[in-house]
Amino acid sequence: MAKVTIIEVAKHAGVSKSTVSRVIRGEYSSVNPVTRDRVMQAINELGYEKNAIAGSLRTNETKMIMLIIPDIVNAFWPEVARGVQDALEINGYTMVLSCSDWERSKEQRLLMQARNGLFDGIIINPASISEKELLDCKIPSVILGYHEFFPEIDMVGNDTARGTELVLNHLYELGHRKIGFICGVSMRSTSNRRINSYMEFMKKKDIEIERDYILQCHYGQENGYDAMKQLMTLQEPPTAVYAGNDILAIGALKAAKELGISIPGSCSLAGMDDIYSSSVTSPTLTTVAKEKYKVGWQAAVFLLDRIRSKEGFIPRKILFPPTLVKRESTGNI
């Protein structure tokens, strides 16, 4: 009943605990095959199981990585998490998933745990912490998503600016010039960048920017709904609307239906993220697919890399190019 330790195994096999330890850790090269077998047998007979905690105390590594995301319920993150997990797993690491809920206090509490030596690394989509706070953890880390304020840290995300451009260009090519923009506002800088992308595109195409066409709101379906109603009741409503994410677009679609506006007949509509739901509405939504799994995977790869070769890299940044998913909600003017 009392749990069996390496020492008892050693006694039972008639060797020293050092030898048992070597066998456990798979350091076969330096232990005689026949004693190895004897030890193995002792392990099986006694039902020995290694105490990972004790090992970690000595080696200073836990083979566990903490992944901090704002919210698992949000459809985007689970797939990223899967990428992280799969990449870690084949390298013998375990993923620990936690949510910050965009709350500073939770985020800090989680980081604190990491500092306590429980994790060998952190992959985080930062909600409110600063680069300094992260660096202070003295633990290898990788940033998820585009964040301009973390110059020193590895980063992997999606090139949303490029995504915006893809959508706008698609609408432009369909003949649209009056393009509304329902822009989600997040805690960090992402959404302003999107507005910039929009502005730039318009400038590049020599389209005058109509302030009323740009609406900022939170990322909820009802916000998309409200925004769409607002856009459609302008004296001169846009002929196409780009919503900052699919949830907003779904809300917008609902508004259009209520107003009797045919999509894409009277107005084209496009979203971003390519969540599953956007493929089951009627009409199905044109949107931009971001890399999710791949982002998670790459983040894990970067992190493991850092963990293994401690020093002196320059920070690496990867933004994956998103792809346009053309569906039914966009059409010629």
Add this chain to the structure above:
Amino acid sequence: MAKVTIIEVAKHAGVSKSTVSRVIRGEYSSVNPVTRDRVMQAINELGYEKNAIAGSLRTNETKMIMLIIPDIVNAFWPEVARGVQDALEINGYTMVLSCSDWERSKEQRLLMQARNGLFDGIIINPASISEKELLDCKIPSVILGYHEFFPEIDMVGNDTARGTELVLNHLYELGHRKIGFICGVSMRSTSNRRINSYMEFMKKKDIEIERDYILQCHYGQENGYDAMKQLMTLQEPPTAVYAGNDILAIGALKAAKELGISIPGSCSLAGMDDIYSSSVTSPTLTTVAKEKYKVGWQAAVFLLDRIRSKEGFIPRKILFPPTLVKRESTGNI
């Protein structure tokens, strides 16, 4: 740079490490307020941070709980996970999330980690392991979902049989007697139970069971699509279809559209799970909402309970009653 330990804090504050340890653990009752302050100050000045690993080695607890689910990408689980996490968090525990992918080997690997002493408890939706394997871990555990083969272990889930009954009754009351059933097949016993519920209901209502109305398939959208086509091309197609989950229902809806069958005009359609997507299709889908967050929360509560009062409980089982969500896809015959 070298990390500062309890000993250096002790030196710096001019006390013994025992005293520092007491302060760290918040055992304030047995340390003089003034020395306490001195220790606190030393901690701050040196930037001391407790090494959780070392502590765990001694106390034999890590305050970490492993949650094993088949797949985070599946819309159902994230919310359960949130429930677990929130309940654990307020009790000072951390959730570690891992996915088994319904693979026996992964599941076993995860359990093995738990046996290694890394976790104080397990909450699991078992894919392939047996009760014995779980009990062998000698760690408090809770089963997620309905599983008949775990009599000795606490369990919390949804009463899907009741859910099926709710849907069927709803359709019955709308006048439907010819009810098709697209039944998902899972690795474990759940789906057979659903067929039983269906059979029982039909028997209770004195409706003769038409074998052709019952189709078994995997839980993919395309499977729902195929099944619906099959049902609708029978000589005497059903006037209502109940799909085992929303994904199947969405596939079925697509098939109906292609066949020009109006929903709910010519055929009613209902799903189960109440995933977000089922609220954005046209028509929106009638479905059954299961408790997700609550299930996770309750599982965590049970587990903590077990952890705290080691011995001799009888196993507890809770099945939450699901609720019918009436939407547009069901109507009078």
Add this chain to the structure above:
DNA sequence: ACAATAAATGAGAACGTTCCCAATACGGAG
């Protein structure tokens, strides 16, 4: 057959806490 090298093993000190028990200090009662 002997030295030199390589392979296999063992002994014991870390790792940084917590826990048990002994030691000391401080009051108040007798």
Add this chain to the structure above:
DNA sequence: CTCCGTATTGGGAACGTTCTCATTTATTGT
């Protein structure tokens, strides 16, 4: 003034590994 209970503190042994050396045993070349 002494004794005893209580409140604080300190000392050192766990906890179960891994790691560094030293030691023993086998192997090779001459």
